[in-house]
Every structure is written in structure tokens, then in C-alpha cells.
Amino acid sequence: xxxxxxISLLIICAAGLLRSLPARAHDTLDGARQLVVITTADWNSLxxxxxxxxxxxxxxxxAAVAPPFPIxxxxxxxxxxxxxxxxEQLGADIGDPVKQEGDGKAPAGVFSLGxxxxxxxxxxAGSRMPYLRLTSSIECVxxxxxxxxxxxxxxxxxxxxxxxxxxxxxxxxxxYHWGVYVDHNSHPTRPGGGSCIFLHVWRGAGQGTAGCxxxxxxxxxxxxxxxxxxxxxxxxxxxxxxxxxxxxxxxWPNLPAK
Numbered sequence: 001x002x003x004x005x006x007i008s009l010l011i012i013c014a015a016g017l018l019r020s021l022p023a024r025a026h027d028t029l030d031g032a033r034q035l036v037v038i039t040t041a042d043w044n045s046l047x048x049x050x051x052x053x054x055x056x057x058x059x060x061x062x063a064a065v066a067p068p069f070p071i072x073x074x075x076x077x078x079x080x081x082x083x084x085x086x087x088e089q090l091g092a093d094i095g096d097p098v099k100q101e102g103d104g105k106a107p108a109g110v111f112s113l114g115x116x117x118x119x120x121x122x123x124x125a126g127s128r129m130p131y132l133r134l135t136s137s138i139e140c141v142x143x144x145x146x147x148x149x150x151x152x153x154x155x156x157x158x159x160x161x162x163x164x165x166x167x168x169x170x171x172x173x174x175x176y177h178w179g180v181y182v183d184h185n186s187h188p189t190r191p192g193g194g195s196c197i198f199l200h201v202w203r204g205a206g207q208g209t210a211g212c213x214x215x216x217x218x219x220x221x222x223x224x225x226x227x228x229x230x231x232x233x234x235x236x237x238x239x240x241x242x243x244x245x246x247x248x249x250x251x252w253p254n255l256p257a258k
Contacts, residue, residue, distance in 0.1 A: 034233035039240040044077040046208035062253035073106035075208030081107020082185040099194040108238040114181035139166040140196035150195035
């Protein structure tokens with residue numbers, strides 16, 4: 001295949017992919033000015049890297065904000081989750097893992113980032129994210145039969161709790177000292193599709209999570225200080241080979257060599 005034909009096919013594929021996106025996803029991708037990119041070596045790897053990018057205007061090129069740093073994902077790796085773009089639109093192959101409740105995998109895909117949370121009375125000075133201070137009554141519901149499935153709730157404000165399983169957000173360790181809710185499996189919420197997905201503090205290098213993405217405490221704090229809802233930040237998370245396959249079509253930045 002000639003180089004000219006190859007380039008032409010790439011342009012056609014890119015245009016076709018963008019046209020096929022739902023209006024909400026297209027507008028969100030086009031308007032994003034902050035990008036958090038997390039990649040792993042493959043679907044089964046529990047370790048990876050995170051890098052932040054920013055651009056001044058939607059049509060500008062992405063610029064790296066800081067050097068990449070290490071993260072961990074689910075203890076059994078990654079699986080396609082439910083976000084702004086379907087797995088098929090992101091080039092999923094038959095046989096790729098799909099996120100399910102309790103599988104120990106972090107979701108792959110493209111996601112909006114929601115409320116920050118933590119143990120402190122308020123976020124560090126200058127932070128712009130909406131913030132939820134955790135208390136002993138705040139839980140994240142992972143009971144697939146509950147109408148509150150995949151939601152952070154304050155039990156004190158629920159007249160008739162209908163769940164038998166949830167995660168207590170105010171922990172006795174540092175894991176949720178700082179965190180950010182990942183908008184996964186939310187539009188709509190599919191029972192059993194995975195719940196309570198966060199970016200948060202890790203236990204340490206090489207120690208995977210139950211399905212979240214975790215990192216050193218200083219880095220999650222820096223991430224929260226940098227995130228700006230006015231810039232429509234997005235999380236892109238997937239194996240590196242998958243990212244490289246679709247990044248050109250979606251206008252994402254080229255990553256440093258592996």
C-alpha cells in the first residue's frame with residue numbers, strides 16, 4: 001500500500017469515527033482542554049503510567065503538562081468500560097475483556113471526571129473541582145439490585161436504604177485521603193457493569209486495586225489541584241497498543257516511546 005493511500009484511509013477512518021459518535025460524546029471530546037492519559041502494557045498489566053496534557057483552545061495541539069508518573073490499575077488489569085465512547089468505536093477486538101462488577105479490573109475507555117473527595121475540610125488552595133468531604137455516613141453503593149447502584153450517597157439522607165453492599169468512603173487508611181470520581185457506567189447505569197470507580201491514593205507500586213486507578217498521594221493531590229471543570233477534563237485509559245491505534249483519529253497526543 002502506498003503512503004498516500006495509507007494517509008487517505010486514515011483520514012477517511014477518522015472522519016467516519018467522529019461522525020459516528022453520539023452528539024454528547026462528540027461535543028465533549030471536541031471541547032476538552034485537559035486530558036489525563038493512563039496506559040498499561042496490555043490488558044492484564046496492573047501497572048502503568050499517567051500523563052497530563054492541556055491545550056488552550058479545542059483545535060490547538062495538546063502539550064504535556066508534566067512528566068509521566070507510575071500508577072496501578074485493577075489487580076487483574078483493564079477491561080472495556082462504559083464511558084463517552086463505546087468499545088466498538090474505540091477499535092475493540094472480539095475477545096477483549098469487558099468490565100463487570102467484582103472482576104478486579106479497572107475500566108478502559110474515555111470518561112468524564114466528577115467530584116473530588118477526601119478527608120480534609122476543603123481542597124488545597126486554588127483547586128477548582130467540586131468537593132465532597134467524606135464522613136462516616138458516606139458510602140458508594142455496589143449492590144447491583146439497589147436503585148442507588150454506582151452512586152455515592154450519604155446514608156443519613158436516605159430514608160429507606162435498599163442496599164446490602166456498599167463501600168465506606170471514610171476509611172482508616174490513606175487510600176481515599178484524596179480522590180476523584182470517574183464517570184463510568186453512568187449514562188445509563190447498567191446493573192453489574194461496574195461501580196465506584198475512582199482515582200485515588202495507592203497502597204504502593206505493584207499493588208493493584210479492586211477496580212480503581214491509584215497513584216502516589218502527592219500525585220493525586222497535584223492532579224486535583226490542576227483539574228479545572230471549565231476546561232472539560234477527560235480521562236483516557238486503555239492499553240498502550242489500543243491508545244496508539246485510535247489516538248490519531250481522535251486527535252489525542254502522541255506519547256513518549258515505550
